[in-house]
Amino acid sequence: MAGAMATGSGGRASMVDQMVVHEKLEVKRGGSLLQQNEHFVENRTCRDVIWAIIFIILAACIAIGTIWTIIMVYSFENVEEAKDHKVFLKTHENTFIYGLMSILAAGLASAFFSIAFLQFTKRNTECVVWTSLILGPMCCIIAGAYIMTQSWLLPGIWGAVLVLLGGCLLACVICCYKDLVPMTVLLLRTVIHVVELHPSIMILSVISALLAAAWSLACITCLLGSVIVDEDMMVLIKSRASNSPGKAALVFLFAFVYIWGSLVATNTAHTACAGVYGRWYFGKDGGSPVAQSLRVAWTTSFGSICYGCFIVAVVRAVEQLVAYLRKEAEEDGNCVLAILLKIIECIIECAGDIIEGITEWAYIQCAVRALGFCDACWATFAVWYAASIDSIIAACLIDLVPFLGALMVGLLSGATGFLVYHLHVVVGGYNTTVFAFCFCIGFLSSLAALMPLKSGSCTIIVCFAEEADFLRRKAPALYEALVQKQIEEDADSSMGSASSSRRGSHQHQIQNQGGQARDVRAAPLMEMQPQGQPQGR
Numbered sequence: 001m002a003g004a005m006a007t008g009s010g011g012r013a014s015m016v017d018q019m020v021v022h023e024k025l026e027v028k029r030g031g032s033l034l035q036q037n038e039h040f041v042e043n044r045t046c047r048d049v050i051w052a053i054i055f056i057i058l059a060a061c062i063a064i065g066t067i068w069t070i071i072m073v074y075s076f077e078n079v080e081e082a083k084d085h086k087v088f089l090k091t092h093e094n095t096f097i098y099g100l101m102s103i104l105a106a107g108l109a110s111a112f113f114s115i116a117f118l119q120f121t122k123r124n125t126e127c128v129v130w131t132s133l134i135l136g137p138m139c140c141i142i143a144g145a146y147i148m149t150q151s152w153l154l155p156g157i158w159g160a161v162l163v164l165l166g167g168c169l170l171a172c173v174i175c176c177y178k179d180l181v182p183m184t185v186l187l188l189r190t191v192i193h194v195v196e197l198h199p200s201i202m203i204l205s206v207i208s209a210l211l212a213a214a215w216s217l218a219c220i221t222c223l224l225g226s227v228i229v230d231e232d233m234m235v236l237i238k239s240r241a242s243n244s245p246g247k248a249a250l251v252f253l254f255a256f257v258y259i260w261g262s263l264v265a266t267n268t269a270h271t272a273c274a275g276v277y278g279r280w281y282f283g284k285d286g287g288s289p290v291a292q293s294l295r296v297a298w299t300t301s302f303g304s305i306c307y308g309c310f311i312v313a314v315v316r317a318v319e320q321l322v323a324y325l326r327k328e329a330e331e332d333g334n335c336v337l338a339i340l341l342k343i344i345e346c347i348i349e350c351a352g353d354i355i356e357g358i359t360e361w362a363y364i365q366c367a368v369r370a371l372g373f374c375d376a377c378w379a380t381f382a383v384w385y386a387a388s389i390d391s392i393i394a395a396c397l398i399d400l401v402p403f404l405g406a407l408m409v410g411l412l413s414g415a416t417g418f419l420v421y422h423l424h425v426v427v428g429g430y431n432t433t434v435f436a437f438c439f440c441i442g443f444l445s446s447l448a449a450l451m452p453l454k455s456g457s458c459t460i461i462v463c464f465a466e467e468a469d470f471l472r473r474k475a476p477a478l479y480e481a482l483v484q485k486q487i488e489e490d491a492d493s494s495m496g497s498a499s500s501s502r503r504g505s506h507q508h509q510i511q512n513q514g515g516q517a518r519d520v521r522a523a524p525l526m527e528m529q530p531q532g533q534p535q536g537r
Helices: 002-007 010-020 025-036 049-073 084-091 093-123 125-148 153-175 178-197 200-229 231-238 245-281 289-298 302-332 335-369 373-387 390-395 400-424 431-449 451-466 468-474 476-503 505-513 515-527 530-536
Strands: none
Touching: 010 025, 025 373, 049 200, 049 245, 049 302, 093 125, 093 178, 093 200, 093 400, 093 431, 093 451, 125 153, 125 178, 125 400, 153 178, 178 200, 178 245, 178 451, 178 476, 200 231, 200 245, 200 289, 200 431, 200 451, 231 245, 245 289, 245 302, 245 335, 245 431, 245 451, 245 468, 289 302, 289 335, 302 335, 302 373, 335 373, 335 451, 373 451, 400 431, 400 451, 431 451, 451 468, 451 476, 468 476
């Protein structure tokens, strides 16, 4: 393996070699994993198989429950002899069936509108970036102002917080992010360029959206079926989670199963997209890179995906349970408990965001180097620390673009599902519920369908941090922008180091001790100086 490293790109060999001898054990461990695993090896071994087996068993149970519910709907022939809950089911059969049809229609509509949004973004990149930056804070301000008009105390407080948050975000966009938009536009155009080279990646996105919609539909079908046919389940649903441990367990379990399956569908597409972009970056996109990457995501790396999604789903399910308890406290007028639960919810949400962010970047290593989930996390930490790409991640605002698209697609999908339901069933009291379900289905499915935007940007940044020379040949304009950003960071770090060196010999010694780590971060930058450019060009 060392010989292969020596014959490879000089940037990667130098980068990984410095990680291996780094003083921090975490960086050293991640560097060793990168050194031992070359990117896109031919023969991959399956990783974290046990988690794939557990998820497959759960998926089989959900499928059986869905089929049983559907059979149960059409199994009652004599309504007069049926029990009360069976009479209720027959009476509301049309509402139940057409409600499921509306949710399915919302899922299909989300796939169509997601593709349309990708096409629009390809032709109007700069407009989409600016819209995602400005419209988000403005919607936050408008929503907060609307909530403040409510008569209750707590919603008014949260509304004021939303207005303040939206104002701060808008100020950040105007004052801080304005200079970062050109680099974001270049990165987004590069990502869309790969979509143009491999248009079948859109089919991959549609498959992911349909799988996410199917999983959501199956979970809702199982829940509704169990509620309708089981009187005890109906009583449990009507109880309060704060007084019933069974209700709290049900809320957690449903949220966990729903989120785990949705995350697996989403991150499977994310891993496959990362493989496509990684193959393009390293020039190994011959043949059918989309099919090869999809096969890796659903076979050798599927267990690692299930493992990471399981961790995130547990945290998110706890967050949903706390949010449910907070809503009950608000209904009871218990302001102190509601505020306390809101603080806990925010802490859990922040922890979930951190864990989810780590897993998303770790899946790139699973796709590129066939690492297991835990090893991929170590490798991701090493790349983050040694390459100092955290500021580049902050500069890339592409994450807002998929959210904007998912919000728009969610509204259109909700309207589509509501239209399908309203054309067949004219019953008051269910319209808002149907629209809410369809919006959630469309929003979550669209996030999966727009995965190439986020996955491509993350993969390109990681690959640039390890082997920048490949990007110089693939996208020279983006390469120059990222190099300029690192030069600016290096200049700022040098000024800070020079200023701190004047504070005494003790701090000067501390600075020297940190110099080794600083050299590791500067390694890619040293290779980007003019004397190395003729060799790449």
